[in-house]
Amino acid sequence: MRTVGQMAALAGISVRALHHYEKLGLLPAASRSDSGYRLYAPKDLARLQEILSLRDLGFTLAEIRAWFQDEGHDPHEAMRLQLRRVSERIAGLESLRDALQQVLRRIPPHGSASPEQVVRVVERMKAMKDMERYFTPAQLASVKARGESVGAEGVRVVEREWPELIAKVRAAMASGLPPESAEVLALARRWQELVALFSGGDPDIVRGVERYYQEHPGMAAEMGIDQDLYQYIRSAWSSEQ
Amino acid sequence: MRTVGQMAALAGISVRALHHYEKLGLLPAASRSDSGYRLYAPKDLARLQEILSLRDLGFTLAEIRAWFQDEGHDPHEAMRLQLRRVSERIAGLESLRDALQQVLRRIPPHGSASPEQVVRVVERMKAMKDMERYFTPAQLASVKARGESVGAEGVRVVEREWPELIAKVRAAMASGLPPESAEVLALARRWQELVALFSGGDPDIVRGVERYYQEHPGMAAEMGIDQDLYQYIRSAWSSEQ
C-alpha cells in the first residue's frame, strides 16, 4: 500500500492529478487509512500507468474512463479515430503555419510594420483563399510555381509596386490624360507585365481575377481599383494593338 | 451605429463573443442606447475584423489586447514568435501521430485487442524512446532502415516470435537441458538471427541493448529475460564456435 505522494513520485505526476483522477472515477484509491489517507494497491500503479499512456496518446480523461468501463469497445477502432483527429489538427496547424509564413514574408523585418498593416495582409490572405474558388487546381499550381520562380523578394517587390502603379494610373486619369498618351501607355505596359508575372499569360487566370473583383467590389476598392480605372487602363493597351 | 446582432452577423461571430470581447476590454461598444443596447460605430467593425484576423493567426485575446495597447511593440517579432510556437505544436502532434501509427501497426484490427495490450504497446514504445539515448543517431538510422526493409508485416511477425522464443529457452533451461544440446543450439541460432535482423550485425548496437537491459531490469523482466537466461543462451552459441 502506497500513499498518494509515493504514487505520484513513482508515476512522475502530481498529487493533485491523483486527486483529480479519483474525482473523475478514473482511479479511486484502493482504501483509506484510519485518518483518511488514500492508500493504493500495487495494481493501482499499473492502472495509473495505463491511464497515463492513454493520456499521452491524446485521449481525454473521459474517453479513458469509457475505455476501461465499456467492455465491448474496440481499441483498434479507437486508435484509428484518434489518429484521424490528430491528423486533422496537424493539417489545421500546418495551414496556420503557412499563413504565418506568408505574413512574415510580406511585412518588413524591423519595428516599422504597424499593426494595421499586418491586419491588412491577413485580410488579403483571407481574400486570396476565397479567390481560390475561382480557379482550377491546375491554375492555382501554375500561379504558385510562378511565385516561387520569382522568389520571395521578387514577390515582395511586386506587391509594393502594385499600389504605386494603381495610384499613378489614377492620377493620370484624374489629370485628364488620354489613354493613348505615351505616359499612360507606359503604365499600361507595366501593368500587363505585372499581370503576366503571376498569370503566365493564361487568359483564363486573368478572367478569373476580373470576375472576382466584379463580384467583390469591396476587395477592388481595397486595392484602389474601380470600374472606371480598369476601363481606362484597358483602353490604353487596346489602343496599342 | 449598429447593434450587436448586426455586428455579429457582419463579422460571422456570435453575440456572446462580442460581449466577451467587451468584458476583456478588447472592443467596448462605442456607445449605448437609452435602454442600454450596445451601439457600434463603423470603425468598430474594422477593429473587430482586426481582432478576428489576429485570433485566426493563433494569438490569444490577451495578446491581441497587448498588440493594440503597446505602442512600441514589433509585429514582425510577434509573428516570428507565433510561428515558432505553432511549429513546435506541430512537431509535438507529429510525434504523437507517429506513436499512434506505431500502435495501430502493432495491434490486431478487430475487437480482439484488449485495452491492456494496447497499453503494453505504448509502454514499450516509451521504453524504446528512452532506449534511443543509448545509441548514436547513425545507429538509430541503421536500425530504422533495417525495420523498413523488413516491412511492417515482418516486424509484426518478429515481435510475435520473440516472446515465444524466450519462453522456449526458459523451458529448456528449466528442464535442465545443457546449452550444448542440439535443441538449445537451434534456439540460440534463431535468437541470433532475430538479433541480426535489427542490429544488422553491428556489435555496438547489441552491446547498447545489453547495457539498456542491465540498467533497466524492469524492462528486462517485462520481456521475460533475466541474467540467468541470457547467460544460458550465450553459452549455447559460444559453445558452437
Added chain:
DNA sequence: CTTGACCCTGACGTTGCGTCAGGTCTTACA
C-alpha cells in the same frame, strides 16, 4: 395591445489540472 424578435446581465460548464487556504496526521528529533 400583444406577440415575436432582439437586447440586457449574471452565472455555470468546458479540460486538466495548478495553486492557495485552512486544518489534520505522522514522524523524527530534542
Added chain:
DNA sequence: TGTAAGACCTGACGCAACGTCAGGGTCAAG
C-alpha cells in the same frame, strides 16, 4: 514527551474562449 517539519485532507478559485441557459426588459409590426 513535546514540537516542528512534512505529508495528507477537502474545498474552492483560476485558466481560454466562449456556449448555453435563466430571468427579464425593449422594439417594431399588426
